[in-house]
Amino acid sequence: MSQLKTITRPTQGKRGLFRELWRQRELQFMALPALIALVLFSFLPLFGLQIAFKDYKMNMGMFGGEWVGLKHFSAFFTDPNVMPVLWNTIGLSVIKAFFTIPLPILFALLLNEVIHAPFKKVVQTVSYFPYFLSWSVISLMAITWLSPQSGFINNFLTSVGILKEPYFFLGEPNAFWGISIGLDIWKNLGYSSIIYLAAMSNVDQEVTEAAVIDGAGRFKRMLHVTLPAILPTVMVLLIINIGNLLRGGSNFDISYNLMNSLNQPRSEILDTYVLKTGISMGRFSYATAIGLLQSLVASILLISANGISKVTTGESYF
Structure with a gap:
């Protein structure tokens, strides 16, 4: 039975x-x-x-072509143009993470403390709006704003005496990273704060009221009550950002739309390099090899970041 x-x-x-x-x-x-x-x-x-x-050829199909082993991976590591591209990719991603992770948290904390509802709605609407514009539109706006002939930024800076003559921002390699970071913050700041505002809505009100009774001011409540409550959300987004260091995220959209022959030394990133060298020149196997390497490195970074989080905070997210 x-x-x-x-x-x-x-x-x-x-x-x-x-x-x-x-x-x-x-x-x-x-x-x-x-x-x-x-x-x-x-x-x-x-x-x-x-x-x-493989040495892939379009007329042979995906399953055709001669097996060449690690030939294309070796070509990537011996390519003299790769190191500047990697530096731009990692540098931009790290600096952006330094700004784009804490700033939305700070913005959400401040917005959460606003009592006047109409003012809060206006600020939210204004800050969310740029997110719904495509990067192509934003890039055209940036080209117009930064124009040395008619851009309002140059006109303002020269009128107040900061610049003696108009500055060609998009033609100066050293200015490109600042432009890219500024556009990314402007576009995503408000929308990124939604996640943290949603996490703050789950903060135990009894704990907040207890902190008020104990004499904690707004700053101390944000620091000791609200911030610890949203820490798991912060860690998840931090881990995702670390995993995307080589992926570039919005870096591709900005570099692709704003890159020119003058700023290319600082605007060329791995994704645009793959597009130009791998796909536009027909080196499909080379482009696939770079994409596979990016995925492997991203996986390693993601697992490592999760392991560090588990050791330091005791929390594991996958």
Whole structure:
């Protein structure tokens, strides 16, 4: 009898699973498009990684071409143009993370303390609006604003005496990082703060009231009550940013739209280099090899950051 139960138990479990799926069929059908998109755009392309180990030719198809092993990976590490590109990619990502992680937290903390509701809504609307503009539009706006002939920034700086003559911002390599970081902060500051504001809405009000009774002012409540409550959210976003150090994020959009022959020494990043050298020149295997290396490094950084978080805070997020 016990053997019979052991044999029928998996079947009963499967029937129970299918019965539950059928009971939730409306929800499952709603999730189906996302699942199909995940398979089509995330899992199926993994078969194309074999191109990185071949001399791929378009007329031979994905499964054609001669196997060359690590030839394209070796070409990447011996390419003299790679080091400046890596420096730009990592440097921009690290500096942006230094600003784009704490500034939304600070903005959300300050916004959370605003009592006047209409003013708070206006500030939120104004700060969120740039996020909904595409990087192409923002890049065109930046080109117009920074123009040495008609840009209002040059006109303002020369009128107040900071500059003696108009400055060609987009033609100066050393100015590009500042422009890229400034545009990124302006576009994403308000929208990024939404996550932290949502986390702050879950702060235990009894703890806040207890802090008020104990005589804690607003600054101390932010520092000792609100900030510790949103620390898990901060750590998750920090880990994601560390994992994307070589991916560049918005760096690609800005560099692709604002890069020119004058600022290229500081605006060329790994993704634009892959686009130019790997795809525009038909070196598809080389581009795939670089993309695979980026994914491997991102995975290592992500796991390392999660391990550091577990050691330092006792929290692991995957």
